[in-house]
Amino acid sequence: MPVYKLEPVESLADHDTWRMSGIGAMAVWVRAQDSDEARQKIHLATIATLNQLEDDLMVPANSPWLNSAVVSCDGDDSKDVPDGVALLGNGATITL
Numbered sequence: 884m885p886v887y888k889l890e891p892v893e894s895l896a897d898h899d900t901w902r903m904s905g906i907g908a909m910a911v912w913v914r915a916q917d918s919d920e921a922r923q924k925i926h927l928a929t930i931a932t933l934n935q936l937e938d939d940l941m942v943p944a945n946s947p948w949l950n951s952a953v954v955s956c957d958g959d960d961s962k963d964v965p966d967g968v969a970l971l972g973n974g975a976t977i978t979l
Contacts, residue, residue, distance in 0.1 A: 884914040884966070887921035888959035889948060900947040905929045908947070910972035912964045913979070918956040922948050928969055928979050 891901075891908040901908050906929045915921035926948040947953045968976045 884916060885958050886912055886960050886962060886964050887915050887918055887956055888912050888962075889921060889925055889954050889956045891947070891954055892952070895947075895953045900945055900950065900953060903930055903946045904948065906971060906977070912959065912962045912970040913968075914964050914966055918958075921956055922954070924979050925969060928977050 888910060889912075890910045896908040911925050911929075913921050913924050915924055926946040929948065930946060962970055964970045967979055969979060970976055
């Protein structure tokens with residue numbers, strides 16, 4: 884399965900929708916059948932739950948990982964990513 888790199892568009896790293904991501908705005912690599920599946924995997928693995936957000940904040944309805952205007956998603960075989968995990972830009976991994 885190919886590896887995809889999802890990367891925040893630099894000018895939108897402060898976009899409101901990043902509150903819906905448990906890891907914030909950073910590059911992520913994941914194995915997926917296609918870019919849509921890559922986006923969905925990272926969205927599901929990083930979505931923040933409402934109780935993790937501060938009271939009285941407006942919660943964005945959309946994940947940044949699903950928004951192609953906010954996050955690019957391209958094939959990238961520069962990283963060795965095991966199945967079932969996502970490799971974060973800071974070197975950490977998260978289980979999918």
